[in-house]
Amino acid sequence: MNSTEYPEPKAPFPGSEISSDTEHTVVPAEPPSSSQPLAGPHSHGNFPEGGAQAWLTVSGASACLFVSFGWVNCAGIFQQHYQANQLSAYTPSEVAWIPALQVFFMLFAGCMVGKIFDDYGPSVLLAAGTFLHVFGLMMTSLSTEYYQILLSQAICSALGASMVFFPAFNCASTWFLKKRGAAMGLVAMGSSIGGIIFPVMLIHLIPRVGFAWAIRTCAFLILALLIWANLTVRSRIPPSKRPFRIKAFISPLREVPFVLLTAAVFIFYWGMFVPFTYIVVEARARGMSPDLANYLVVILNAASIVGRTVPNALADRFGHFNMMIAMATLVSVLVLAVWIPASGDAAAIAFSVLFGIASGAGIGLIPVLIAQVSPIQEIGTRTGTYFAIASLAALSGSPIGGAILGSASGASGFRNTKIFSGVTCAVGALLFVATNVALGGWKRAKSAKS
Structure with missing residues (x-):
C-alpha cells in the first residue's frame, strides 16, 4: 500500500491542517477564497515532478553527495595511511577520532545549515561550502601535525561538506512528490559513486605522486563538481526568513512520528556503520590479502548504487516506510545470518555486495521519510534537527563496536561486534514499524509487513 494513502495525522500546530494530497504539507486552514480551490505553492498540483530545472537540481545535488558523503567513505584509507605515516606516534584510537569527527561535524552542523537554508535558500550555503571544503583539503595536504589534520580535515572540510x-x-525534495523516492535515489547515488572513485584514486595516487598531491587532485575534482552544483541546484520553495528560535528545532520533537523516526534512524545507524568501519579489519584478520581487503569497501559502495536507487523507485509504488522496513530488516538478517558465519574470501565479497545493496536504503530513503513527516517549507530546519541527532550515532557507533571488539580476543571479539551491529539494526527496523503505526494505525503497519 502506498505511503501517500495514510490517514491524515493531526496538524503539527494549531490553526493549520494537513492536505491529503501533499504528504503532510502544511497549508492554511482556510482557503483564500470560497469560490476557488486552494492552490498554494505547496499544493500537490504545484510539484512539477520533472522539467529541466528539476532534473538539473537532481544532477547538481548528486554531485554534492559525491563530494560530501562519498568523500567520507574514504575513512578507512586515511586511518591506515595516518597510522603508518604522519601520525605513527599516536594510537589507532586517537587517529580514529579524525574520520569520526569528520562525519560528526558534517552531520551535526545540519541544525544550523538547515536554518540558513530556510531563511536564505541554497546559494549562499553552496558557495561557502565549496570554499571551506576545498580549502580544508588543501590545508590537509600541507598538514603534518595531529592538530593540523584535525582542524583542516575533520572540522573545516567537514563543515564545508555539510553546507x-x-x-x-532539501532542494531536490521541493521539486517532487509522487516521484520523490526515485529522484532522491538518484541524488543519493552520487555518494555511492564518490565512495568508489575517491578510494580508488587515493589507493593509486598516494604511491605514485605522494599523499599531498593525491589530496590536491581529489580537491580539484571536488571543486569542479561543486562549481556545477552552484550553477544547477535550486529550491522550488522561496526562502522565508524567520527569527532564530530554539523552539523551531525542538518543536518537531513533540510530534510522535518525527520522534519515532529519529529514534529509528539513530538506532539503525548505530549498527549500520559498523560493517563500513570494520569489514576490512575483520577480513584481514581472517587471512584475506591486504589488496583484496582494501577493495571490499569499494565493492560495498559499488553495490550500494543499486541500494540507493532501486528501492527508492519501488518505494514510490509500494510505500516509502514499507520499503524502509523491508530493507532495514534485510540489513539485520545479513549481518546476523551471513556476516557472522561467513568464512573465506568469497563469503566476504558476497556479504559486501548484499550489504551494500541493503544498506543503501539507509542513505537514500531516510530524507524521503523526513520529508513525508514534515511541512515542506520547514524541510531545512527539520532535516537539520534530525541529522544533528543522528550524528551522535555516527560518532559513537563505531567506537562502541571497537570497544566490544577489544573486550575479547580473536574471533570472539569480531563475533560480539557483529552481534551488536545486527541487533541494533533489528531494533531500528522495529522502530520504523512503530513510526508506521503512529502515522496510520496498526492496520497500516500490518499492510507494511505483508
Missing part, C-alpha cells in the same frame, strides 16, 4: 550536503537533499 553542500543538506541543500542538495
Whole structure:
C-alpha cells in the first residue's frame, strides 16, 4: 500500500491542517477564497515532478553527495595511511577520532545549515561550502601535525561538506512528490559513486605522486563538481526568513512520528556503520590479502548504487516506510545470518555486495521519510534537527563496536561486534514499524509487513 494513502495525522500546530494530497504539507486552514480551490505553492498540483530545472537540481545535488558523503567513505584509507605515516606516534584510537569527527561535524552542523537554508535558500550555503571544503583539503595536504589534520580535515572540510550536503537533499525534495523516492535515489547515488572513485584514486595516487598531491587532485575534482552544483541546484520553495528560535528545532520533537523516526534512524545507524568501519579489519584478520581487503569497501559502495536507487523507485509504488522496513530488516538478517558465519574470501565479497545493496536504503530513503513527516517549507530546519541527532550515532557507533571488539580476543571479539551491529539494526527496523503505526494505525503497519 502506498505511503501517500495514510490517514491524515493531526496538524503539527494549531490553526493549520494537513492536505491529503501533499504528504503532510502544511497549508492554511482556510482557503483564500470560497469560490476557488486552494492552490498554494505547496499544493500537490504545484510539484512539477520533472522539467529541466528539476532534473538539473537532481544532477547538481548528486554531485554534492559525491563530494560530501562519498568523500567520507574514504575513512578507512586515511586511518591506515595516518597510522603508518604522519601520525605513527599516536594510537589507532586517537587517529580514529579524525574520520569520526569528520562525519560528526558534517552531520551535526545540519541544525544550523538547515536554518540558513530556510531563511536564505541554497546559494549562499553552496558557495561557502565549496570554499571551506576545498580549502580544508588543501590545508590537509600541507598538514603534518595531529592538530593540523584535525582542524583542516575533520572540522573545516567537514563543515564545508555539510553546507553542500543538506541543500542538495532539501532542494531536490521541493521539486517532487509522487516521484520523490526515485529522484532522491538518484541524488543519493552520487555518494555511492564518490565512495568508489575517491578510494580508488587515493589507493593509486598516494604511491605514485605522494599523499599531498593525491589530496590536491581529489580537491580539484571536488571543486569542479561543486562549481556545477552552484550553477544547477535550486529550491522550488522561496526562502522565508524567520527569527532564530530554539523552539523551531525542538518543536518537531513533540510530534510522535518525527520522534519515532529519529529514534529509528539513530538506532539503525548505530549498527549500520559498523560493517563500513570494520569489514576490512575483520577480513584481514581472517587471512584475506591486504589488496583484496582494501577493495571490499569499494565493492560495498559499488553495490550500494543499486541500494540507493532501486528501492527508492519501488518505494514510490509500494510505500516509502514499507520499503524502509523491508530493507532495514534485510540489513539485520545479513549481518546476523551471513556476516557472522561467513568464512573465506568469497563469503566476504558476497556479504559486501548484499550489504551494500541493503544498506543503501539507509542513505537514500531516510530524507524521503523526513520529508513525508514534515511541512515542506520547514524541510531545512527539520532535516537539520534530525541529522544533528543522528550524528551522535555516527560518532559513537563505531567506537562502541571497537570497544566490544577489544573486550575479547580473536574471533570472539569480531563475533560480539557483529552481534551488536545486527541487533541494533533489528531494533531500528522495529522502530520504523512503530513510526508506521503512529502515522496510520496498526492496520497500516500490518499492510507494511505483508
